[in-house]
Amino acid sequence: AHEYNVGITWQPRPTKFLNNFTLTLDGYFNDVTDKIVAFPSTYVWKMANYGHVHITGLDATADATLRITSRTHLTATANYTLTHAIDVTDPTAKGYHVQLPYTPVHSGSARLLFTTPWINIGYSVLFASERYSMSEHIARYRIDGYNEHTLTLSRSFTLKGVHLTTQAEAINFTNVQYQIIQYYPMPGRQYRITFKINI
Numbered sequence: 001a002h003e004y005n006v007g008i009t010w011q012p013r014p015t016k017f018l019n020n021f022t023l024t025l026d027g028y029f030n031d032v033t034d035k036i037v038a039f040p041s042t043y044v045w046k047m048a049n050y051g052h053v054h055i056t057g058l059d060a061t062a063d064a065t066l067r068i069t070s071r072t073h074l075t076a077t078a079n080y081t082l083t084h085a086i087d088v089t090d091p092t093a094k095g096y097h098v099q100l101p102y103t104p105v106h107s108g109s110a111r112l113l114f115t116t117p118w119i120n121i122g123y124s125v126l127f128a129s130e131r132y133s134m135s136e137h138i139a140r141y142r143i144d145g146y147n148e149h150t151l152t153l154s155r156s157f158t159l160k161g162v163h164l165t166t167q168a169e170a171i172n173f174t175n176v177q178y179q180i181i182q183y184y185p186m187p188g189r190q191y192r193i194t195f196k197i198n199i
Contacts, residue, residue, distance in 0.1 A: 005029075020064065028059075032053040032055060035049070037049075055083065082105065083103060083107070101133055106128070110125050144179070150171045168191070170190075
């Protein structure tokens, strides 16, 4: 592979209310020979060799912490990826110059965390645009895009020298029905409680 990348990072000085802020932006181009692409399945994944692939992309991240009071903060993080990965092996092939299987053009995540002395409240979202399970971009191979939302409540405290953390989560609380692997839907709304003890 021949990989080319250019990026920039911006990090201004902290202020009274903004503890930190970081913004990064990377653009890249990869010229790949014999790219291996995995086709997921429940038991045994299948591999395919794509003779010549061009991958053009953009990665962006942002991270900021806002100081509300001395013990209360709001943290926000986000990342976004734009990926244009195309097969340029055979101009006569049906999959020539189209997006590789199981590769979304747009994907990313975002998270908010509100920290207080009593409880921490979090919200996160994951998203991906439509993908195709095969090289041919036809309706039967199309996998819809999705976004998954999660809410969390957590609390950390020390009891007799033992550090305890408890967390409650509502995962996919909007009950979105989506697939990462075609024909195998992911779970809908679910709840989880976690206890962690550090001795």
